[in-house]
Amino acid sequence: MTPVKMYTTAVCPYCIRAKQILKAKGVEHIEEIRIDTSPAQRDHMMKTTGRRTVPQIFIGETHVGGCDDLVALDAKGGLVPLLQGQ
Numbered sequence: 001m002t003p004v005k006m007y008t009t010a011v012c013p014y015c016i017r018a019k020q021i022l023k024a025k026g027v028e029h030i031e032e033i034r035i036d037t038s039p040a041q042r043d044h045m046m047k048t049t050g051r052r053t054v055p056q057i058f059i060g061e062t063h064v065g066g067c068d069d070l071v072a073l074d075a076k077g078g079l080v081p082l083l084q085g086q
Contacts, residue, residue: 001027002085007045007056009036014067015055021070022057025083059083 004027008015019030035042035054049056049063057064059082064070073079 002060005031005058018055018067
């Protein structure tokens with residue numbers, strides 16, 4: 001399975017929902033980067049994605065976006081193939 005990285009904060013309901021979706025699709029490990037405890041990581045996330053909100057989800061090298069983007073990707077059938085490296 002393709003590695004998943006997610007920029008998060010401690011009390012983000014969208015982060016929790018995104019993790020639930022990914023786990024339901026078989027993702028066993030999500031590398032979480034807490035931007036609420038690391039200003040440097042927040043800056044890196046903003047430079048990398050151009051966005052300020054969390055979650056910001058990467059599957060492999062692909063920036064998926066936030067929770068709504070993850071839901072949309074799944075709805076059009078693109079999430080599982082991306083997770084499987086296709």
